Amino acid sequence: MSALDAVAYRRAATTIARWCEWYTRDLDPSVAKARRDEVESDLHEHGVYAEELGISPNSLSRAMLTRLVLGAVQDLSWRRRQIRQAATRPEIARNRLSAGGLPVLAYTLAVMLLVWGGFVTIRIGVSLGRGEWWYGSDLPVTVLVSALSCGLGLMLMTRARTRSMGALWLMIAVYGLVRYGGKALVYSSATYSHLAFTVPGWDLGNRGVVIGLVMLFLAMAIWWWPSRPDPRLAIVQTSSV
């Protein structure tokens, strides 16, 4: 049996072709096609070369996959270069923000908010356990629901399809945890109540944090809102293949 017909060779070739499809996605169709065709030719020539030398299909497959792995970073670097060449300056700035800064900030703040929610919930729980909580159940329930909303929002934000919804959930969590969580701590933490009553502008700062975080998560929700694929783009891509 020819090396080109061996299962091991075909599997490796399919893996490499898929990888190539992945890193050339959304690129200029002519550039993407040129790279795929070139890699396809390379895989074929590699198979023929291995056959001439009598290399076993398994060794050939290993060599092909090694070439894939060793060049993967360069593939991604080439992709980045293609994207940058195709993009205009405002697009580059926007991509940098959407790919790095803002999402990282949103995720970090969401995690911090969850930690804060956990802390306030535990603090209220301790006060309840000691029998030191005399202020009704509204605040503990609000904080607990907000902490759960925060956890849910964070979970939704981990998936591309639902991250916009996650950011919206976090807006609710922000209000509940920062505003009502603060109030709950006034009743359950001596340090917090001391700060709240002695530091000038504490309440104003608290409101500022709430507004700032709500605005940020609203902006992220809009930014991440799933967009419909442009039908014109689909036509261009289909016709160019």
Next chain:
Amino acid sequence: MARRKPGALFPLEVNILECGLALQSTGEDFYGFAMARQLSRRDDGKGLTAHGTLYKALARMTEAGLLEAEWEDATLAEDQGRPRRRLYRVSGEGEIAYWRARAMAATPAVALRTAFA
């Protein structure tokens, strides 16, 4: 990632130009896999250059005008029952860059010897 001075070539690019000129001088086709094979032979059978490394370098060198590239006639490839190849050729500019790189590679050794003389 390594940064380079303007006009300077990476060692891989010098090797590609050298192997490309060698392939051209023997009348062999210069395409991606032929280059990988030639580079491997040059390095005493060391593994074939990774896809990403090789094709990124070839693309970069083509953009820089060191290589010229064109797709092989599809009918010819079909007749031989294989995908068409992208054929490269070392351009005049590429040849000049190669000899300049060789000369530059030779210079520091002399300078070093002079410095320690």
